[in-house]
Amino acid sequence: xxxxxxxxxxxxxxxxxxxxxxxxxxxxxxxxxxxxxxxxxxxxxxxxxxxxxxxxxxxxxxxxxxxxxxxxxxxxxxxxxxxxxxxxxxxxxxxxxxxxxxxxxxxxxxxxxxxxxxxxxxxxxxxxxxxxxxxxxxxxxxxxxxxxxxxxxxxxxxxxxxxxxxxxxxxxxxxxxxxxxxxxxxxxxxxxxxxxxxxxxxxxxxxxxxxxxxxxxxxxxxxxxxxxxxxxxxxxxxxxxxxxxxxxxxxxxxxxxxxxxxxxxxxxxxxxxxxxxxxx
Amino acid sequence: xxxxxxxxxxxxxxxxxxxxxxxxxxxxxxxxxxxxxxxxxxxxxxxxxxxxxxxxxxxxxxxxxxxxxxxxxxxxxxxxxxxxxxxxxxxxxxxxxxxxxxxxxxxxxxxxxxxxxxxxxxxxxxxxxxxxxxxxxxxxxxxxxxxxxxxxxxxxxxxxxxxxxxxxxxxxxxxxxxxxxxxxxxxxxxxxxxxxxxxxxxxxxxxxxxxxxxxxxxxxxxxxxxxxxxxxxxxxxxxxxxxxxxxxxxxxxxxxxxxxxxxxxxxxxxxxxxxxxxxxxxxxxxxxxxxxxxxxxxxxxxxxxxxxxxxxxxxxxxxxxxxxxxxxxxxxxxxxxxxxxxxxxxxxxxxxxxxxxxxxxxxxxxxxxxxxxxxxxxxxxxxxxxxxxxxxxxxxxxxxxxxxxxxxxxxxxxxxxxxxxxxx
Numbered sequence: 001x002x003x004x005x006x007x008x009x010x011x012x013x014x015x016x017x018x019x020x021x022x023x024x025x026x027x028x029x030x031x032x033x034x035x036x037x038x039x040x041x042x043x044x045x046x047x048x049x050x051x052x053x054x055x056x057x058x059x060x061x062x063x064x065x066x067x068x069x070x071x072x073x074x075x076x077x078x079x080x081x082x083x084x085x086x087x088x089x090x091x092x093x094x095x096x097x098x099x100x101x102x103x104x105x106x107x108x109x110x111x112x113x114x115x116x117x118x119x120x121x122x123x124x125x126x127x128x129x130x131x132x133x134x135x136x137x138x139x140x141x142x143x144x145x146x147x148x149x150x151x152x153x154x155x156x157x158x159x160x161x162x163x164x165x166x167x168x169x170x171x172x173x174x175x176x177x178x179x180x181x182x183x184x185x186x187x188x189x190x191x192x193x194x195x196x197x198x199x200x201x202x203x204x205x206x207x208x209x210x211x212x213x214x215x216x217x218x219x220x221x222x223x224x225x226x227x228x229x230x231x232x233x234x235x236x237x238x239x240x241x242x243x244x245x246x247x248x249x250x251x252x253x254x255x256x257x258x259x260x261x262x263x264x265x266x267x268x269x270x271x272x273x274x275x276x277x278x279x280x
Numbered sequence: 281x282x283x284x285x286x287x288x289x290x291x292x293x294x295x296x297x298x299x300x301x302x303x304x305x306x307x308x309x310x311x312x313x314x315x316x317x318x319x320x321x322x323x324x325x326x327x328x329x330x331x332x333x334x335x336x337x338x339x340x341x342x343x344x345x346x347x348x349x350x351x352x353x354x355x356x357x358x359x360x361x362x363x364x365x366x367x368x369x370x371x372x373x374x375x376x377x378x379x380x381x382x383x384x385x386x387x388x389x390x391x392x393x394x395x396x397x398x399x400x401x402x403x404x405x406x407x408x409x410x411x412x413x414x415x416x417x418x419x420x421x422x423x424x425x426x427x428x429x430x431x432x433x434x435x436x437x438x439x440x441x442x443x444x445x446x447x448x449x450x451x452x453x454x455x456x457x458x459x460x461x462x463x464x465x466x467x468x469x470x471x472x473x474x475x476x477x478x479x480x481x482x483x484x485x486x487x488x489x490x491x492x493x494x495x496x497x498x499x500x501x502x503x504x505x506x507x508x509x510x511x512x513x514x515x516x517x518x519x520x521x522x523x524x525x526x527x528x529x530x531x532x533x534x535x536x537x538x539x540x541x542x543x544x545x546x547x548x549x550x551x552x553x554x555x556x557x558x559x560x561x562x563x564x565x566x567x568x569x570x571x572x573x574x575x576x577x578x579x580x581x582x583x584x585x586x587x588x589x590x591x592x593x594x595x596x597x598x599x600x601x602x603x604x605x606x607x608x609x610x611x612x613x614x615x616x617x618x619x620x621x622x623x624x625x626x627x628x629x630x631x632x633x634x635x636x637x638x639x640x641x642x643x644x645x646x647x648x649x650x651x652x653x654x655x656x657x658x659x660x661x662x663x664x665x666x667x668x669x670x671x672x673x674x675x676x677x678x679x680x681x682x683x684x685x686x687x688x689x690x691x692x693x694x695x696x697x698x699x700x701x702x703x704x
Contacts, residue, residue: 014370014379037410045398119393120411121370121385189322277372278295 021270027123034122038130043137058142061097065090068210078211083241087153092209094146095236098139099171099229100200105131106179107196110276111186117277124273125266128179132172139168150240160239167235170251173258174228180265184272207233214244222247228254283382285463285494286345286368290377292518293338293363337363338518341377347462350495352509352526354502354533359515361498365389365467368496383462383494386412390467392452397441401432401451404440408455422458430454457484463494468501482508502530503607527604531647542572544667550587556595556627556654556662560585561669563650566640573672579640582669584652586634588627594656595627597634604647606690612636615657642693643673 028035047053065086072078073085080088109127110117117124150156178196186192207230208215216224225231231246231254238245338360345351353361366372368379369387394411395404405426409419427436430450440448466485485508489495499505505512505526512529514522522529543562550557565571566578574580584597600611614634650669654662 012370012381012385014367014374014381016374016376016378031413033416034410034413037407041394041396041399041403041407044403045396116394116411118371119389120387122411122413275373277366 021267023125023266023270024123025125028125028129031122031126035126035129035133038126039133039137042130042134054141057138058145061090061093061142062145064093068093072210078215080212080214080243083155083243084153087149087155087241088212088237089210090146090149091237091240092207092233094139094142095168095171095232096204096207096209096229097142098135098168099175099232100204101135101138102132102172102175103178103182103200104196105134106176107182107186108193109179110183110273111190111193114187114276124276125269128176128183128269131179132176135175136172146240155241157240158242160242160245162239164236164239166251167232167239170228170235170254170258171232173255173262174232177258177262177265180262180269184265184269187272187276203227203229206230209233213246222250225250226253228258284344285347285382286496287380288341288343288368288377289379291338291341291364291367291374291379292336292376293360293367293372294375295335295337296333297335336518338367338374338515341515341518341520343513343520343523345494345496347494348492349511350489350509351497352505352512352529353496353498353515354500354505354512354529355515360518361515362389362467363518364515365465365496365498369465381463384413385463385465386459386461387465388456388467389465391449391456395440395448395452398439400439401427401436401443405436405451405455408452409459412455412459414459426454426458429457453481453484461493463496464488465496467498502533502602506530506604506607531604542669542671543570544669546665546667548666550589554663555590555592556586556588558584558586558597558652558654558663558665561650561652561665561667563669563671572670573674576643576645576673577641579638580671581635581637582650584634584636585631586654586663587631588629591626591628592656593626594623594659595662596655596657598653598655599636600651600653602649602651603644603690604649606644606646609643609648609690613657639693642691644690644692645673647672 043054047056050056052059068089069086073089079085106128109131110124113127117127182192182196186196204210206227213221213224213230213234225246228251231251234244234246235251237243341360341364353364355361363372365387366389367374368381369385369389371387371389392408394408396407399407402423405423406416406419409422410416414422427433430447430453432447432451432454435443435447440451443451482504485495485497485504489508495508497505497509509526512522512524512526513520514529514533522532544560546557546559560583562570562583563572563574564581564583565574566580582599584599586597588595596613596615598611598613601609603609614636648671650671651665652669653664656662
């Protein structure tokens with residue numbers, strides 16, 4: 001509720017939770033300024049009193065990239081022909097970070113905000129939204145490093161780059177779908193947080209992040225691409241580095257699965273959000 | 281009269297509480313229990329709760345609130361007051377029933393919600409106000425007022441983690457005081473902070489009430505409820521048992537709370553380590569009889585029995601008299617009589633009886649309640665007696681009675697006057 005609505009005769013109805021609870025997306029729109037306040041508060045608070053401050057955002061992916069280059073690139077030689085391993089790997093790490101970051105920050109958003117939630121009302125879906133925006137922000141910052149690397153390796157993207165948002169969107173939608181379902185359950189069973197961490201670690205290896213998908217034998221490749229994130233990683237590499245594109249129908253399948261999961265996840269989240277105060 | 285701003289219809293909330301553990305009877309049981317222990321949480325969550333595990337914090341509560349009412353909610357701890365407030369604030373869901381609210385709502389369940397220690401006072405004001413639903417432009421307009429109210433002009437740009445607790449509370453309350461909701465829900469926020477802050481809070485509440493906003497106040501402070509509210513609700517065991525004028529409801533609260541008689545005993549046991557336990561209070565009239573109704577023309581004596589459980593010095597018993605109609609009349613202390621000997625007196629373990637005599641012909645007719653506490657002044661509180669003594673002073677009119685009752689004043693003493701011609 002805000003000042004603009006004071007003059008209208010709007011009612012708030014409070015009912016016992018039964019059946020489908022409406023998403024109330026228009027309410028989130030009303031609270032949009034709050035989303036930015038939370039984002040600003042998180043970012044500012046996190047990087048105060050740190051020597052390197054926000055530089056830490058991409059130190060993680062860079063260190064990973066160096067390690068993977070050494071082990072998987074040089075020693076095991078799992079990289080593709082024709083593309084320098086560091087670039088190959090870092091591109092994937094970035095988009096993987098977008099997905100995993102979205103999933104993890106969404107999943108823990110409710111639990112982390114429990115003290116706030118127990119004292120004041122705002123639409124709880126605001127918290128996952130802040131999580132996504134934080135991940136996107138991290139992605140954009142690291143993208144600067146990627147751009148620098150691309151210039152260094154003289155690997156400039158062709159026209160395919162216009163499809164980049166499609167893959168990024170799929171990554172975010174998947175991350176959100178996973179995160180929303182997890183968020184509702186984490187409040188009841190805290191160990192699910194660790195389960196998610198391990199799941200994401202394993203999932204990364206099921207995607208062509210450290211190795212090229214050409215390593216997967218032909219007959220298994222269709223099965224391999226059922227994993228929507230494999231499509232995302234290869235798709236982003238196609239857009240930026242000109243490597244082989246993943247089959248379009250698999251990308252379509254990815255959206256077909258992820259979007260309903262997301263919508264159902266959002267409804268499930270709404271169903272549980274008010275009773276979280278009683279459990280957490 | 282327009283439609284009500286708050287309508288509550290058969291609201292109920294149940295919680296699931298843990299099952300009472302029984303000691304394992306046999307070795308077999310103990311082993312089973314130990315093996316199953318890691319999964320006990322999951323197993324408990326998966327099955328439906330049994331009767332004994334369901335606690336109804338609120339049941340069948342229905343009422344309506346009109347625009348501009350200042351409503352006080354009172355009741356013992358655990359009666360369901362905070363639960364009701366949480367449901368109306370949309371922080372938790374009801375289990376049954378429904379509620380309808382018209383207008384902009386702000387809930388003050390604590391001060392400083394959302395404050396981040398690393399951010400400065402200025403940043404936190406924006407943060408806090410945004411959480412309460414204010415737009416950035418609105419916050420900017422009120423910013424200077426808030427800072428002035430909190431008296432924080434000099435420190436507004438330092439990180440909040442450097443603030444003293446007083447500064448923190450002032451800032452937080454500064455934001456809370458400048459929200460302008462149609463309906464304000466307040467939960468004993470008045471209870472935190474020092475005396476001056478409480479006074480400021482109370483004044484602000486009065487200001488809000490005078491502006492015609494609807495206020496919903498949950499409080500243990502009977503004086504606040506009596507002075508601020510024009511209507512009160514009494515909750516007990518999750519049910520609404522009274523809905524009337526504050527005076528009547530507070531009266532009923534004291535009655536229901538078990539402080540019914542002119543002779544009350546403490547119901548709780550002494551805690552381990554407690555040095556002094558108040559056990560019994562009683563009021564006695566001029567003839568030495570214990571009565572709930574007293575004639576104001578005779579003096580009355582309040583008798584307090586207590587047990588000293590650990591020897592010590594400086595123990596003091598305090599007695600506070602409240603009038604249901606007029607608030608706190610006075611506070612008196614055993615310290616007042618024996619000041620010189622007070623510090624030196626060594627209390628030995630044993631049972632004691634204190635009595636304090638009120639002079640005759642001083643109290644106005646009406647209902648009173650007495651609260652007794654014990655402390656070592658400025659050092660520690662020894663005991664607070666939950667049960668309150670209650671008695672009525674009857675409106676007995678002596679020859680000058682009618683004239684005196686009409687006078688203003690919390691008390692109506694008969695004082696000696698002397699008038700003599702002035703020798704020039």
